[in-house]
Amino acid sequence: MDRMWQILEGPSSSGGIFTPEAIILSLLLAFALGQVLAWVYYFTHSGLSYSKSFVQSLILITVVIAMVMTVIGSNIITAVGLMGALAIVRFRNIIKDTRDIAFIFCSLVVGMAAGSQRYDVAIIGTIILSLIAIYLYLTGFGTHQPHNGFLRFSFRGHIGPDNPISAILKRFCGSFTLISAQASGFGTAEVEYAYQLMIRNAAKNQQMLSELQQVEGLENINLTMQEQLLEV
Numbered sequence: 001m002d003r004m005w006q007i008l009e010g011p012s013s014s015g016g017i018f019t020p021e022a023i024i025l026s027l028l029l030a031f032a033l034g035q036v037l038a039w040v041y042y043f044t045h046s047g048l049s050y051s052k053s054f055v056q057s058l059i060l061i062t063v064v065i066a067m068v069m070t071v072i073g074s075n076i077i078t079a080v081g082l083m084g085a086l087a088i089v090r091f092r093n094i095i096k097d098t099r100d101i102a103f104i105f106c107s108l109v110v111g112m113a114a115g116s117q118r119y120d121v122a123i124i125g126t127i128i129l130s131l132i133a134i135y136l137y138l139t140g141f142g143t144h145q146p147h148n149g150f151l152r153f154s155f156r157g158h159i160g161p162d163n164p165i166s167a168i169l170k171r172f173c174g175s176f177t178l179i180s181a182q183a184s185g186f187g188t189a190e191v192e193y194a195y196q197l198m199i200r201n202a203a204k205n206q207q208m209l210s211e212l213q214q215v216e217g218l219e220n221i222n223l224t225m226q227e228q229l230l231e232v
Helices: 002-009 020-044 052-072 076-087 098-115 119-139 164-172 202-213
Strands: 148-156 173-183 190-199 218-225
Touching: 020 052, 020 098, 020 119, 052 098, 098 119, 164 173, 164 190, 164 202, 190 202, 190 218, 202 218
Parallel strands: none
Antiparallel strands: 148 190, 148 218, 173 190
16 A cells, blocks of 8 residues: 555656556556546537547547556657657548647646656646636636527518517517528519527527517528537
8 A cells, every 4th residue: 555655646757667556557547537538528518519439539548648658758769769650640530629629638638647657747637627627618608699590581572670570689689680681583572581690588589489470471480599509
């Protein structure tokens, strides 16, 4: 037990001795901390670009980097040779979300800390990074105009300021902007309208649509909420 506590305390900044016990502890710690990062990513993820393989990759990256650090140790020649070998690999997977890149860097740094036997840095760093990610998720930090909407419909005639459609939109939206008004082109008086909306309360969307459906001459109503779920 005393030996295990000595290992957990970590070596000096000049580097540690990579004994079998230290290597096993480094890999197990990297595996555990990688799972922490993966679970935090899983619970705080929002959007349609979720990937199970990416979540599993966070764990594998942490362990692999820890193993790389144990292979390198304090041998510069081995480090240069390993860099040359890794330079041959070409990664062609496109990461769509910058938040995913941040989690990849977290896995890399935690793996480096665990593999170099800086266990205190690995554990404290994982805890702080996880708390920051959870804080950003719970507070919705950086969210801008979360209830933007896109409304499309067909209407026979011109929509003026005194039109019932404008009155309904004024009641439910903080602001609305006409994006396009295009004639159907089938020999009818129908015009296809497209509006960008700033909806005050998304819970009242159904009520707004019900009132729009009661307007005479208004057809083919389509409301799309442009929230973060559309960041694919």
